[in-house]
Every structure is written in C-alpha cells, then in structure tokens.
Amino acid sequence: MIDLLSDTVTKPTPQMLHAMANAQVGDDVFDEDPTVNALQEKAAKLFGMEAALYCPSGTMTNQIAIKVHTQPGDEVICHHYAHIYNYEGGGMMFNSAVSPKLIGNPDGIFTAQQVEEVISKPGDIHAARTKLVEVENTSNKGGGTCYTIAELNQIKTVVKKHNLGYHLDGARLFNALIAQNENAADYGQTFDSISICLSKGLGCPIGSLLLGNKDFIAEAKFIRKRFGGAWRQAGFMAAAGIYALDNNINRLADDHAKAKMLEQALLQLDYISFVQPVQTNLVIFMLKYPAHAEKFTAQLAEKNIRIIGMGQGRLRMVTHMDVSMSQIETVCNVLAEIKI
Numbered sequence: 001m002i003d004l005l006s007d008t009v010t011k012p013t014p015q016m017l018h019a020m021a022n023a024q025v026g027d028d029v030f031d032e033d034p035t036v037n038a039l040q041e042k043a044a045k046l047f048g049m050e051a052a053l054y055c056p057s058g059t060m061t062n063q064i065a066i067k068v069h070t071q072p073g074d075e076v077i078c079h080h081y082a083h084i085y086n087y088e089g090g091g092m093m094f095n096s097a098v099s100p101k102l103i104g105n106p107d108g109i110f111t112a113q114q115v116e117e118v119i120s121k122p123g124d125i126h127a128a129r130t131k132l133v134e135v136e137n138t139s140n141k142g143g144g145t146c147y148t149i150a151e152l153n154q155i156k157t158v159v160k161k162h163n164l165g166y167h168l169d170g171a172r173l174f175n176a177l178i179a180q181n182e183n184a185a186d187y188g189q190t191f192d193s194i195s196i197c198l199s200k201g202l203g204c205p206i207g208s209l210l211l212g213n214k215d216f217i218a219e220a221k222f223i224r225k226r227f228g229g230a231w232r233q234a235g236f237m238a239a240a241g242i243y244a245l246d247n248n249i250n251r252l253a254d255d256h257a258k259a260k261m262l263e264q265a266l267l268q269l270d271y272i273s274f275v276q277p278v279q280t281n282l283v284i285f286m287l288k289y290p291a292h293a294e295k296f297t298a299q300l301a302e303k304n305i306r307i308i309g310m311g312q313g314r315l316r317m318v319t320h321m322d323v324s325m326s327q328i329e330t331v332c333n334v335l336a337e338i339k340i
C-alpha cells in the first residue's frame, strides 16, 4: 500500500521504538515522569516560551487553548478552513461555548486587514465579544500553505491593538519552518499560545504540545485534567517526541520534494482542473469532473494507492516519512495511466 491518506499514518522507526522502550517513566499526573518533563522543557526552550504541556492529541491542545483564552459567549476569529472549526467535532462550541467568526481566502490564509474588519466593536451589546484570533500554519484544508512570520506579525499588531489572545494551530508548523527557513523562537515571540503535533510529519505514534507562559500552562494543565487528558507513564510516548525533535525536523524537506513531484505530475494531466501550488507536504487538487472523484480514487485503490477527499471536489495526497521517492514515482506513473 502506498498510503498518501495523511502524514499521521506513519509507524515509529526501530530507532524511535528503541528510545521509547528505554524511556525513564513516572506518574505524569504528579509531574513525576522525567521523560515528559524533559520533552516539555525541550519544546519550551526551542520556542523560547516559558512552559509546555504534553497532551495526547492536537485536538486536545487546541481545545484546551481555546478554553483558557475565552469565556462562554465569546467569539473566536478563524479561517473557514480551520481545523478547530471543521474537524474537531464542534469542540469549541461544546467545550468552550464560543462562536467562530469565519474569514479567509481559498488558500487557507487570511490577512491582518481581514481580521481588523471583523473584530466586534467594544460596547456593542448586539455582538459577541471577540476574544481570540486563531491561525493555522501550515493550513491543512488550504493545501499545506504557509504564512510568513512577517504576515503573522502584521496580524499580531491588530490582535494586540484590540487586546485579544493569539493562538497558533501549528500541527504542521515544522513543515512551514523548513519550507521558509524560519525559526521556532520567532514564533514563540509572536503567539500567546502554540500547539504543535509530534504525530504528523515528525513521525511519532501520538502526542502534541501546547506552549505558552507559566500562568497559561498552569491553567491549561487544569483544563487537560478536566478534559480527561491527564495521563500517567506518558514518558514512553514522550521519548518518541524527544527523538523526533532531535532527528526528524530537517528531513521534512524530503517530504516537500516528494509533494513537488506529485504536483508536477498532476499539472501534466488533462483530467485535472486545479492544483494548489505546493509549498510543503500536502497536495490538494481537483478533477475536471468532480463527480468522477469516486471512480478516480477507486482506480488508485486498485493499484494500492490511498488518497482522501476533502469535500467540495477537493482531493488530497500527503507525503511523509513512510512513503519513498520511488513509491512517489510509481504514483506519478499510475496517475498518467488513469482514464476517466
């Protein structure tokens, strides 16, 4: 199987498994897991932030962040493609009782001006109070597209002018850092809170980190407990995270090269109407006849290639460490042979 469904399908390498099996562990609910503590300190240091909290999933880190930043009835500005809006089970409405205000362009990105235009006016008793701006970098549904740190700081200027919180869903932030040759520490200075995932391009079986200042993370820890995410000997998993931060960041460039190859192949095909310009490891494209999507994915499946539909006729292929360059060449050849 050549699995281009997601970068979440990867299995730990023998080296990662070795690190996991040899981890020193303790009860993390009592802050006694040395490997979890080491991972949290390592991540906080990397981003130049005060503290970090290790959690089971990126959904949980995002949901905790929203809960800490807001009060029931508040409003969160995010992209209409945002994971927190589309793919977290309505969590922000359920867990935090906040409403989303949706903005954005078709590539998953929005501008400082678009944010400024929709912030509720102070004292307007008709409008929900805007409390938080959430950005996703890279944008998943947008096709792995990146904000530059300069654009993010322009948004920050607006955010801070209005005394709002600023949260980054950085599930694939390391892809953006590698693609744009940027520094984690610059992101730490820009945002109030950052969620990063270890279980996507970095190849861990589980785990995400929430970063912020000490007070924010102390409150986040309380909310994590309330959400049922306080865990025990999580150090076995945290060891994978430490291994990934040490070894798997720079190799993301290979995944980007593989995605570029898929993009070039798709651009040659007359049954494709649109390919989102590839910036990282996600390839979003559309068929000339979107109604043929099922037939198309079935033909790929016959050749043991798995991809996913993202709705509205958009199809997605994701490159990752468990798919080789020669497998990508195979996919390109199969794409060229398909008749629909």
Ligand SMILES: Cc1ncc(COP(=O)(O)O)c(C=O)c1O
Pocket (backbone or CB within 6 Å): 056, 057, 058, 059, 060, 062, 083, 084, 136, 138, 139, 140, 169, 171, 172, 197, 199, 208
């Ligand atoms: C942009 C983005 N944010 C958050 C998440 C949630 O991560 P998890 O699957 O670990 O809950 C994902 C998962 O794919 C994602 O793509």
